[in-house]
Amino acid sequence: MHHITRGVGKPLLLIHGLGSSWRAWQLILDDLAAERSVIAIDLPGHGATAAEQDSGTFEGLVGSVERYLLVNDLVGIDVVGSSMGARIVLELARRGKVGNVVSLDPGGFWRGWERSYFRTTIGLSAKLLRVLRSRLPVISRSAAARTALLAQLSAKPSALPPALVCTELTGITDTATFDSLVVDLATGPEQKGPAADPAQRIVIGWGRHDRLCLPRQATRAAAAFPAATLHWFDHSGHFPMWDMPRETAALILQATR
Numbered sequence: 701m702h703h704i705t706r707g708v709g710k711p712l713l714l715i716h717g718l719g720s721s722w723r724a725w726q727l728i729l730d731d732l733a734a735e736r737s738v739i740a741i742d743l744p745g746h747g748a749t750a751a752e753q754d755s756g757t758f759e760g761l762v763g764s765v766e767r768y769l770l771v772n773d774l775v776g777i778d779v780v781g782s783s784m785g786a787r788i789v790l791e792l793a794r795r796g797k798v799g800n801v802v803s804l805d806p807g808g809f810w811r812g813w814e815r816s817y818f819r820t821t822i823g824l825s826a827k828l829l830r831v832l833r834s835r836l837p838v839i840s841r842s843a844a845a846r847t848a849l850l851a852q853l854s855a856k857p858s859a860l861p862p863a864l865v866c867t868e869l870t871g872i873t874d875t876a877t878f879d880s881l882v883v884d885l886a887t888g889p890e891q892k893g894p895a896a897d898p899a900q901r902i903v904i905g906w907g908r909h910d911r912l913c914l915p916r917q918a919t920r921a922a923a924a925f926p927a928a929t930l931h932w933f934d935h936s937g938h939f940p941m942w943d944m945p946r947e948t949a950a951l952i953l954q955a956t957r
Contacts, residue, residue, distance in 0.1 A: 701749050840862045852911045904928050
């Protein structure tokens, strides 16, 4: 599994979300690496990691990460996840495979119409981006375009670095398993808890302006993991490490110290 490493100290594993890569963490990598030895992976089928046979399912990705932990002697490592990756780290906590956990706006807690909302809105966004694929480097430099394309994911998309936006939007178009994962996530079972080891710290972070995993879902996540602490990012959308990087980095370092 492709990964990058930064810093020295106690290991910390970062797991990105659907259609992304290790680059999703760029705005907080330096702050984390100042205190920790950071490992940021590309999930199978994402970034520079080739897809495996079952990488189009959530269960398949969890299995891949679990094997990665075993092979690299990382069982018990502190982990941080974003979106789909945030659900992955909660599932790994449920299985007792990781240490302290920070889960940022996890998927898997939608119910009823929220499932169709997730599947339809993210699916239409992906179709649009594929049409615009060749123009994304230019489009991403426009503050107005960033606002239009990332309104569902960021509370302040016009303020995001164009290079980050281009990388993330291109990643969605280039992830071959994207559509199958959307279907699997939207139709699969709700994420279950609790963590296997209640002694390990779990922090669930949620952006109050999240328009993909709606804030109402945070109470369900907290109920599934009753030992967890729920942290609200008041001025953030779906990706706190983009909208509130300093607060996000500080929360991660405090929760996994």
